[in-house]
Amino acid sequence: MPRELNVALIGYKFMGKAHSHAYRDVDFFFPSDCRPVMKVICGRNQAPLQDAADAWGWQEYETSWEKVVERDDIDIVDIASPQNTHRDIAVAAAKAGKHILLEKPMAMNEAEAREMLAAAREANVKHMVVFNYRRVPAVAYARRLIDEGKIGRIFHFRACYLQDWIVDEQFPLIWKLRKETAGSGAHGDLNAHLIDLARFLVGELTEVVGQTHNFVTERPLPVETGELSTMLTAAGGAETGQVTVEDTASFLARFDNGAVGTFEATRFAPGRRNHNRFEIYGSKGSLVFDFERMNELEYYSADDEAGSQGFRTILTTDEAHPYVSAWWPPGHAIGYEHTFVHQVADLLQAIHEDTEPHPNFHDGWKNQQALDAVLRSAESGARVTISH
Amino acid sequence: MPRELNVALIGYKFMGKAHSHAYRDVDFFFPSDCRPVMKVICGRNQAPLQDAADAWGWQEYETSWEKVVERDDIDIVDIASPQNTHRDIAVAAAKAGKHILLEKPMAMNEAEAREMLAAAREANVKHMVVFNYRRVPAVAYARRLIDEGKIGRIFHFRACYLQDWIVDEQFPLIWKLRKETAGSGAHGDLNAHLIDLARFLVGELTEVVGQTHNFVTERPLPVETGELSTMLTAAGGAETGQVTVEDTASFLARFDNGAVGTFEATRFAPGRRNHNRFEIYGSKGSLVFDFERMNELEYYSADDEAGSQGFRTILTTDEAHPYVSAWWPPGHAIGYEHTFVHQVADLLQAIHEDTEPHPNFHDGWKNQQALDAVLRSAESGARVTISH
Amino acid sequence: MPRELNVALIGYKFMGKAHSHAYRDVDFFFPSDCRPVMKVICGRNQAPLQDAADAWGWQEYETSWEKVVERDDIDIVDIASPQNTHRDIAVAAAKAGKHILLEKPMAMNEAEAREMLAAAREANVKHMVVFNYRRVPAVAYARRLIDEGKIGRIFHFRACYLQDWIVDEQFPLIWKLRKETAGSGAHGDLNAHLIDLARFLVGELTEVVGQTHNFVTERPLPVETGELSTMLTAAGGAETGQVTVEDTASFLARFDNGAVGTFEATRFAPGRRNHNRFEIYGSKGSLVFDFERMNELEYYSADDEAGSQGFRTILTTDEAHPYVSAWWPPGHAIGYEHTFVHQVADLLQAIHEDTEPHPNFHDGWKNQQALDAVLRSAESGARVTISH
Amino acid sequence: MPRELNVALIGYKFMGKAHSHAYRDVDFFFPSDCRPVMKVICGRNQAPLQDAADAWGWQEYETSWEKVVERDDIDIVDIASPQNTHRDIAVAAAKAGKHILLEKPMAMNEAEAREMLAAAREANVKHMVVFNYRRVPAVAYARRLIDEGKIGRIFHFRACYLQDWIVDEQFPLIWKLRKETAGSGAHGDLNAHLIDLARFLVGELTEVVGQTHNFVTERPLPVETGELSTMLTAAGGAETGQVTVEDTASFLARFDNGAVGTFEATRFAPGRRNHNRFEIYGSKGSLVFDFERMNELEYYSADDEAGSQGFRTILTTDEAHPYVSAWWPPGHAIGYEHTFVHQVADLLQAIHEDTEPHPNFHDGWKNQQALDAVLRSAESGARVTISH
Numbered sequence A, B, C, D: 001m002p003r004e005l006n007v008a009l010i011g012y013k014f015m016g017k018a019h020s021h022a023y024r025d026v027d028f029f030f031p032s033d034c035r036p037v038m039k040v041i042c043g044r045n046q047a048p049l050q051d052a053a054d055a056w057g058w059q060e061y062e063t064s065w066e067k068v069v070e071r072d073d074i075d076i077v078d079i080a081s082p083q084n085t086h087r088d089i090a091v092a093a094a095k096a097g098k099h100i101l102l103e104k105p106m107a108m109n110e111a112e113a114r115e116m117l118a119a120a121r122e123a124n125v126k127h128m129v130v131f132n133y134r135r136v137p138a139v140a141y142a143r144r145l146i147d148e149g150k151i152g153r154i155f156h157f158r159a160c161y162l163q164d165w166i167v168d169e170q171f172p173l174i175w176k177l178r179k180e181t182a183g184s185g186a187h188g189d190l191n192a193h194l195i196d197l198a199r200f201l202v203g204e205l206t207e208v209v210g211q212t213h214n215f216v217t218e219r220p221l222p223v224e225t226g227e228l229s230t231m232l233t234a235a236g237g238a239e240t241g242q243v244t245v246e247d248t249a250s251f252l253a254r255f256d257n258g259a260v261g262t263f264e265a266t267r268f269a270p271g272r273r274n275h276n277r278f279e280i281y282g283s284k285g286s287l288v289f290d291f292e293r294m295n296e297l298e299y300y301s302a303d304d305e306a307g308s309q310g311f312r313t314i315l316t317t318d319e320a321h322p323y324v325s326a327w328w329p330p331g332h333a334i335g336y337e338h339t340f341v342h343q344v345a346d347l348l349q350a351i352h353e354d355t356e357p358h359p360n361f362h363d364g365w366k367n368q369q370a371l372d373a374v375l376r377s378a379e380s381g382a383r384v385t386i387s388h
Helices: A014-029 A046-056 A065-070 A083-095 A110-123 A137-147 A186-201 A338-353 A361-380 B014-029 B046-056 B065-070 B083-095 B110-123 B137-147 B186-201 B338-353 B361-380 C014-029 C046-056 C065-070 C083-095 C110-123 C137-147 C186-201 C338-353 C361-380 D014-029 D046-056 D065-070 D083-095 D110-123 D137-147 D186-201 D338-353 D361-380
Strands: A003-010 A034-042 A060-062 A076-079 A099-103 A127-130 A154-162 A205-213 A218-222 A236-242 A248-255 A260-266 A275-282 A285-290 A296-301 A311-315 B003-010 B034-042 B060-062 B076-079 B099-103 B127-130 B154-162 B205-213 B218-222 B236-242 B248-255 B260-266 B275-282 B285-290 B296-301 B311-315 C003-010 C034-042 C060-062 C076-079 C099-103 C127-130 C154-162 C205-213 C218-222 C236-242 C248-255 C260-266 C275-282 C285-290 C296-301 C311-315 D003-010 D034-042 D060-062 D076-079 D099-102 D127-129 D154-162 D205-213 D218-222 D236-242 D248-255 D260-266 D275-282 D285-290 D296-301 D311-315
Touching: A003 A014, A003 A065, A003 A338, A014 A034, A014 A046, A014 A338, A014 B014, A034 A046, A034 A065, A034 A338, A046 A060, A060 A065, A065 A083, A076 A083, A083 A099, A083 A110, A099 A338, A099 A361, A110 A361, A127 A338, A127 A361, A137 A186, A137 A275, A137 A285, A137 A296, A154 A186, A154 A248, A154 D260, A186 A205, A186 A248, A186 A260, A186 A275, A186 A361, A205 A361, A205 D205, A205 D248, A248 A361, A248 D205, A248 D248, A248 D260, A260 D154, A260 D248, A260 D260, B003 B014, B003 B065, B003 B338, B014 B034, B014 B046, B014 B338, B034 B046, B034 B065, B034 B338, B046 B060, B060 B065, B065 B083, B076 B083, B083 B099, B083 B110, B099 B338, B099 B361, B110 B361, B127 B338, B127 B361, B137 B186, B137 B275, B137 B285, B137 B296, B154 B186, B154 B248, B154 C260, B186 B205, B186 B248, B186 B260, B186 B275, B186 B361, B205 B361, B205 C205, B205 C248, B248 B361, B248 C205, B248 C248, B248 C260, B260 C154, B260 C248, B260 C260, C003 C014, C003 C065, C003 C338, C014 C034, C014 C046, C014 C338, C014 D014, C034 C046, C034 C065, C034 C338, C046 C060, C060 C065, C065 C083, C076 C083, C083 C099, C083 C110, C099 C338, C099 C361, C110 C361, C127 C338, C127 C361, C137 C186, C137 C275, C137 C285, C137 C296, C154 C186, C154 C248, C186 C205, C186 C248, C186 C260, C186 C275, C186 C361, C205 C361, C248 C361, D003 D014, D003 D065, D003 D338, D014 D034, D014 D046, D014 D338, D034 D046, D034 D065, D034 D338, D046 D060, D060 D065, D065 D083, D076 D083, D083 D099, D083 D110, D099 D338, D099 D361, D110 D361, D127 D338, D127 D361, D137 D186, D137 D275, D137 D285, D137 D296, D154 D186, D154 D248, D186 D205, D186 D248, D186 D260, D186 D275, D186 D361, D205 D361, D248 D361
Parallel strands: A003 A034, A003 A076, A034 A060, A076 A099, A099 A127, A154 A260, B003 B034, B003 B076, B034 B060, B076 B099, B099 B127, B154 B260, C003 C034, C003 C076, C034 C060, C076 C099, C099 C127, C154 C260, D003 D034, D003 D076, D034 D060, D076 D099, D099 D127, D154 D260
Antiparallel strands: A154 A275, A205 A248, A218 A236, A248 A260, A275 A285, A285 A296, A296 A311, A311 C311, B154 B275, B205 B248, B218 B236, B248 B260, B275 B285, B285 B296, B296 B311, B311 D311, C154 C275, C205 C248, C218 C236, C248 C260, C275 C285, C285 C296, C296 C311, D154 D275, D205 D248, D218 D236, D248 D260, D275 D285, D285 D296, D296 D311
């Protein structure tokens, strides 16, 4: 009999759904000695919460996260609520000895992140941040090629994360567009992912210089709708309010290994639904990834014969690619939610084998450190060094 | 309380896994008034069958399909076993009054298919064939554009289904390479899908002329391995046998609406893992789909302004695209298994609302008719007319 | 001092322009011991002919090809007039001892082509047919990879040549749409190119089975316009006439080396301006070329490491690629007219070194043989063997 | 009779060849009332200069640019020599009343550029800088779409110019890698083009913050080889020297119209032979261009119907596209050198009609201003404002 681990999930919107499905699917594709039990889902509003519990298969629901975190029968606390709640829940969960899976970005700022890391370390629990793109097979395989020396010395990391869902000036001022709930805008939401990929694939950032901008500064206040509605269908009313987070943030960076990087995040790129893309150029080869074609990795090998050199479009669905053999035969794509399944599978394994999973709160803290440095630079107009 | 429908699944390999997952996932993403219950999985060999039942969540397992089909508590019989078993199981299931979900190709030949269709109609049960590519959102959306007149009069349907898994001459003579178990080779396996897409998107085929070929005529006999191993890792021994199905089959066709078509299937196209691709050219626009980029549809509108005409790469993950809003926000890909979830969702709905689902046994029979006609033409070297 | 070779060009429309430019440009990029002199351009109508001579730099013009062919000072006769004139001019030119550059397709039928070949051989002159796509660097490089064994045993040749310039039913009945002037339609115009590429890259065709179709059978007769107007801007009047050549032609083929092929040509593919594309699949690798991206070749090597396999997009502008180093540094594209420059450069070299250039009248004849066989098959509905 | 304009070309290497060919070809494709006469080519070393004159068709050659600039029979001075010679030649040419075509980047620094602009204005001659990418049909068409309001308010300009020709540490220290001859490295060579495209398509830059880096700081000194050898085949000896220009330069920018931009140039991107790419995102649509596919423009229209939105790949070879109808029918690509033909055609027209061509010395000066500002910022680590 596999060991059962009871999960409490805080949050029941987009990420709540993605995480719920991961718990439900993981054992089908990644059978192991550990099996998650979908014990309780937690949120503020009872009606939609109850719906979510029914729809997704949670045994119970609960409106107080404080109670949930304290329950003896909970092994894993999964935090998928807005950023401004992360610190309190994570610290409490750690103190209660729970393993923690935490949505990104980690916190409202670096100080919070550091506190959370300290709490988790002190409690000696497993901790993981859901930078889920690490577990796209193409990205995990990119890391493997780098580790094997196929890319050589890395010169450039070029990344962008472009979306287009708030181009309409009438799109309402939802919580993601307010500093008090979201901490930051495109920067914390999207550059956080790019920074994680940069740290995963290249190294630590040592210096940044950045720029932020708002294209639309005032928006209609959102009209209260049913809670399970998605962000994209939110509607606005007649009253307006100030947008208090940046619409776009870009920055230049240096890495500890001598590479340089460019990063850009925006929600104002019409035609780019979820364009999370990076390019890596090294002395022996190059890599390109674009999440909109998540089952592909482009790879250029400078070792290929003269005349036959070119970027290879690798369909990352072969047996040789990470995670993939658990799913389907070559040429059969996987999708977005699979990255969460992979992360949950790895978390369960880490708990079972008592190893350190990644990305963890240390990664989350370093990420937050870089995020904060960029915002300071954008404000001052000058380079900011990141200490280590 | 949703109505519960008990499912019996016959077959526990690649398709068994895909179907099992669909039953497990469907209610999470497509909640409805009907809920499938994974009652019993059925196969010949007890040990792997038991493993499959455990792994995928079936309540029971059973080695006799005859018994399963007769059980009073079964509502749906899902047939995912090799082609040479389809007729007997389907006819028995129909006679027992079960709704039927059947893997493609429908049968060993047109006569069998006709018999199955007659049985299902007589029993007045719901019947569906798993030509799952109809339910890729991009394909379903292509159909919608055609229905809306956006493509105009269709001139050309150009399709190919290219794979590369048996290029190695040492790849063993598994059941898919033997006429007695598989009926035919690349033709029945792959052209069957293309024919279904052609019928779904263009119309009925009226005339075909074809050509088949074998590049490797003798292969090592397979060594018995554990039953849950995938096709692709099969190993061969020292003894060899004759390949009795075609490696490739191509044909030219005419449609009842005046369009012409080209079709080609092969398992000898290195680099093409699962390249199910079609192009449609019509008087008002054109469409291109490639399953290796299943979240995209290329669309050319002849109505676009001069100078700004070009194939649009549509990321078919918007709210406007069929099935997709049940999953994730725009820009978040879905994968192969989702097509099965869609098909099961539609089957449940058809049962619940007592409507005719598609593709059904009529579609399967017309498909088989075309498949057979091509093989006859390839043998005789002359055009074959398909009667209606 | 380089040797000067006097050229007489018959024809002054699209191909006349392309050939003229090639003579003018060749020495700049491919300096050699031979230099073409643009002596005389020849056509039926004096006014536009005189304009063409002025615009393109011909020293003289002449309305009688018979006179031109007989002139003692002419070394090369370049035939770029409609197909129905090819035989007479070529035979006369050969008898007069002139080297011949001839536009494709070679003739109105195989008998004519055989006669032309005999005449050229008897006269012992150099003869070349302008299947210019052989000299796209990407195509010439594809041939090199095949010759080096990089593709291994070839299984499949899949080719199509798709255009869209006559989709409009009001497009007039120009000479290219009439059998008496053009011989055939999309087939002779476009499949002729594909057959040449097939013979260049794969081998001789031994058997074909084909299908042709007309989507529009009647069109307005063209209104007389200035002679230098291009095909695409032709206008039609109130009177109509019968289209006497096929709009589309497709066929299946077998090659002498065991490969199989599919070919398709059409002028009814909206969005495809000049989509001359082929795919080659072999035991060791695969190749894809599309003239709409003529500076690229896709190459898949089955020898690449597991996990890192994928089609490479080779930008064929490196020093290693045929013809290219004469032009610009890597990454700087060349265009359509360059293929004619390459062909003229090779013709001059063949004349100077007294070697046999390719593709020559033998190639043109084999090409015409295959073209004719397909049309016979399309009529009879049965396979046609091509003798050798 | 067309008016003849005598040209003197200073420089006989890569750009000398490109410009020479443009003069030779322009009248064939763009016949007008002005015809350039290739009068004299000028350089320092007589032997290779004489070869170049012969090969490219210049009537004379001359080793003193001072003499050439003073000649009464010269109408146009074309300056294609290294940057450190631009100022002196241009000022002298202007004073001598010659029209000037000048290679980019304009000068060694902004002060020189301003001096040149003043001289040209004072002399009332035509002046043009060869930012040739403006005249790629796709780019000229992008500008047209912007002018027509199809892109709406521009939010983002994202550009990079990536090459890979000096990744090898043994590549020698040629003049382009030395500050005294080249002024700067990847920045002046490549970002100059991006800045010109930004100014052409978006607007004036008002603020920049940049970063530069060297990956290889010391290289072998070049061995003297024949002068007509290309950069890429240069060889190095045993002695080494310091690289004094940057290998890569990136910067963030703000535009006067509220758009923001990112720019990156490098010569250390393996696999990118000449990857000059930009993306523009606006309220109504988006555009993507990549010079490695110079015959294409990607265009996203936010006005397209929901569900059918996607980037269109426009093959910019239709009649509707700038410059293209002078060449070949739709679907027939043009190449790199065609951009120079277009620029010369426009220069001749501007001279003939006495209009102001673009980009001119004012554009060159604004370009140099931005280039200098970025380098100052990279040094100081702080934002630099660009005055207007």
